[in-house]
Amino acid sequence: METQHSTMQDDHSRHRGRADTGMRASSMQHGPTGSAAPGARRVTIVGAGFSGTLTAIRLLHFADTPLEICLIEREEGYRYGGIAFGWASTNWEHMLNIQAGRITLRRERPEDFLEWANEEADRSEWPQKWQYHTFGVACVVPRRIFRQYLAERLRGAAADAHADVTLRELTGEVIDVRGQGDGYVVKYADAGEQGGVHDLPSDQVILATGHLSPVQAPFYHRIKDSDRFIADPYAPGAQERFREVGPEETVLVTGSALSAFDTVISLVHAGHRGQILICSRGGHMHGTYPVDHEHDIWQTRRPPFLDAEKLTPESVVEGIKAEYAYLRDAQGVKPGSALDAVFPERVMKAWEPYVIELISRMDARDVRMLLDRYKSLIVTHRTSTVREIGGVVRSRMRGFNGAPKTVDVLSAGIQDMRPVEDGTKIRVIFADQPDVIVDRVVNCLGNKTDYERPDHPLWNGLVNGYGYAQPQTKTHRGVEVGAHGQLIAADGTAARGLFGVGPMRQGDETTRRGRLGAFVFSIGTLRNQCFDTAMEVLRRLKSASDEEQMDIPDGIHHCLIRSSDWIAADLTAEEPQATRLRERLQSYARDSAYPNAVNYLQAKDRTERRKYRGILDDDLADFGAALAREFDLTAQHARRAVSLLATLVEKHAVHNLCDITKLAGWDSQYGDQVKHAPKKGM
Structure with a gap:
């Protein structure tokens, strides 16, 4: 099996793009194609996007006994980045929605990204705009650069790892994980030319499978197979689909969250000049951060409505509205001011401890109802956008210098869509306004979150086949996990040796840490998960026979x-x-x-x-x-x-x-760029 896997990896590496081949060749020198050290344990990571790659980096950093780390990815365009940063799903105009000084892979070394970008990164394939750019704490960063950062840090971690620790990268789709003895067997379908299905015995398995598939609303039924419909703006090949859109065509975007902003950027990058209609039921849109924005952390009083003996959905909604109004008045927030743009985000961050209490006291059905009903409001208020993202959309929402606006926001509920004019256009039928005929429709309703009936074969087996996992109880978003990401089985016990990192933990992030919106799978959130889970996996490997250690x-x-x-x-x-x-x-x-x-x-x-x-x-x-x-x-x-x-x-x-x-202090050449905003007490 060792030789078989080594041969497969060599074959896969020959079919990569030039930049990836260079990265792979360097990491291969460390020995991922060779045999593992005698007596080595094996950890298999399913998925090599952001979470899987970073977890592998952390294991390579701290493993100090014989260990083989197998990193399996089914889609090469997502390797090292997933849908957020992967080569397949982005172009050079897609920016990270966070400043360069806050995107380090290692929270304990906040200067790591800036040191890499300014002193180490290979810029030979970067666009001229970025080849000579000096990154500072407040800079924006193209997502493709962040992907390269991940890939090169993985290569560096592999080269610097303990002599008995090896990294092997495989390409294939994991179709089954089942228990065997004290460990698991990971079954995967090889994506190479030879094909075949292989078993990979593993001591511990970390699932980093990313998001489930995009939401498919009932009103897509008649157009789901049309070439005028882009079902997934992050799918491999989606950027080519955007280039097929005529420059003057009218495009309807369903949903108004960050994926809608990404879609506008993809269209503009492809040369689109026509009308774009962004449609959502509530018409909510992300704000734009001020130029000098700092991610301040506020302290606020405990909302008075939590003093009620019983919390109902109605009392919670009214209580939040009242407290929101109180805080606006207490802070002196003026409409249109710089503080107004970030006020909702700061309040929602400050309320995280109260979200934990709120959810713990409410019936699960009511929690889900509130999260579903107010999803768009929560998502758009929890985070704003940097100007390089929001400005692309906002500047096209208003006419200037005689030019008409090209982006409109529709607050409406869609009833149906159907092809018209021999399938060259799509009629969109609304509940309370006249029909609209458009040339293209892009689905930006987000991804599915219900793991009770997942359309992902692996997760369907884990939840409904073996009972190794169960849907998250309170929110029904993602799966139930323990404190360090261990899956909670159907019987309520921790599934020994099975962990999850990434979006499947979003419900747990809400109930355990009070996070909402995009912050349930932000860089900071996932970075913490990967670090904590990797260290827990290493502890369990080291203490597998020590019951006292396992029973802490x-x-x-x-x-x-x-x-x-x-x-x-x-x-x-x-x-x-x-x-x-x-x-x-x-x-x-x-x-x-x-x-x-x-x-x-x-x-x-x-x-x-x-x-x-x-x-x-x-x-x-x-x-x-x-x-x-x-x-x-x-x-x-x-x-x-x-x-x-x-x-x-x-x-x-x-x-x-x-x-x-x-947050760790900044002891580097970038330290004098960091401002520590004072906390605000009430």
């Missing part, structure tokens, strides 16, 4: 005091020794173990990681010996206490590094 309660690592108390309770119940032991564990964790763990996790490369790992391990060994002497513990009890403490401290460090309210 979820969430206890959020607090070093609770962690220390939990360990001390297992060692002694006699006072005052128990108190002294707790205090000793707490002070050591706070003053020594935690700083050492942070240094290890923040290390720039393997040489630094190895140095800090050695310091951490030596210090823990000394502490274990001291514990044994001071508290008359057996060597076995002292080793167990130190082992559990080391795990909890590392988990605590990862948790803090993923906390957006505790």
Whole structure:
């Protein structure tokens, strides 16, 4: 099987574009086509978009025992980027909707992207506009550049990894994951010329499958097979479809969220000059960030409506409206002001703790109803757009210098669509306004989120076949997962060795962290998931036979005091020794173990990681010996206490590094560009 996979990878690499072949060739030198080290465990990542690639990078950073990482992608145009950043789904005019200083792959090294872009990136295939561009903290970034950043960081991580850790990249579609012994067998259909279906035994499996397929509304039924209908603006080949649109044709875009903005950019890039109608039931549109925008984090009071004994959908809607009006008045927000443009986003960010409470107290059916009914309002208010995105749309929504506006927004409900004039046009029938005849229709209603009846064969098997996963209970968006992304099976237990990262965790992000709109799968959200899940997978591989390590309660690592108390309770119940032991564990964790763990996790490369790992391990060994002497513990009890403490401290460090309210300081040449906005208390 090893030789078979090596041969397949060589074959796939010959069929890539020039840039990808160069990236693949460099990573192959590290040994992804060779045999794994003797005794190596295997982690298989299903999907090599943003989440899958970043999870592989994190595993390569921190794996220090024999390990083979298999990264499988079914669509080469999505490799290293997915639909958001992939080569197949973007052009050079598609920009990231976030500033360059906030898109690092490593939260603990916020300058990483800027250092790469300005000092390391191969710009030979970039357009002239970007070849000599110096990126700063507030710059916009083409998504294709971000994809290259991901690919090159993966290549670098593979080259810098431990000698017994290998990365193998495969092209094929995973059609089944089933349990076998203590692990799983991943079955995938090879996409190479030889074809065939192969089994890949794996100790742990991380699902990074991205979004489900686009929503197909009932009113598309008559036009779904028409070449005048673009069902997925991010599909491979979609950019070619946009180039087929006549420059003066009228295009209807269904939906008004960020995918609609992307569609306008795709059309303009393809030379389109005609009318574009953006249609949604509520007519809500994303705002545009001011030029000097900072992503400030507000603190707001707990909304008074939460004091009610029972929360109904009606009381929640009215309560949110009232609190929103109160905050506008308290902040002195004037219509049309710079603050007005970002006010909804800042309030929704500040309300995240209250969203968690709100959802926990409401019936699941009511939660889903509210999320469905107000989806467009939530999505468009939770985030605005940078000018390089929003400006393309807004400038065409108004006429100037005698030129007519070319983008209109329709607030209307669509009843039906049907081909007319021998299929060269499409009639759009509305519930409450005259029909409209257009040349093309682009579906921007978003992607499906219901995993109860997924049209994805793999997920259908995981949910309905084996019961390894279940739909997210409260929101019915995505699947139910544990604290570190482990899938929750149909019987409510964690599916051992199965994890998910990416959009399938959006319901969990809402219920666990209060995130809404695009922030359920933003760069920051996914970056945290990949880091945390990768570290948990490595811990489980290392501690597979250690039941005490596996039984650490979820969430206890959020607090070093609770962690220390939990360990001390297992060692002694006699006072005052128990108190002294707790205090000793707490002070050591706070003053020594935690700083050492942070240094290890923040290390720039393997040489630094190895140095800090050695310091951490030596210090823990000394502490274990001291514990044994001071508290008359057996060597076995002292080793167990130190082992559990080391795990909890590392988990605590990862948790803090993923906390957006505790962003790492900028110790680099870009540090003086960063402004730290003051918090606003109420």
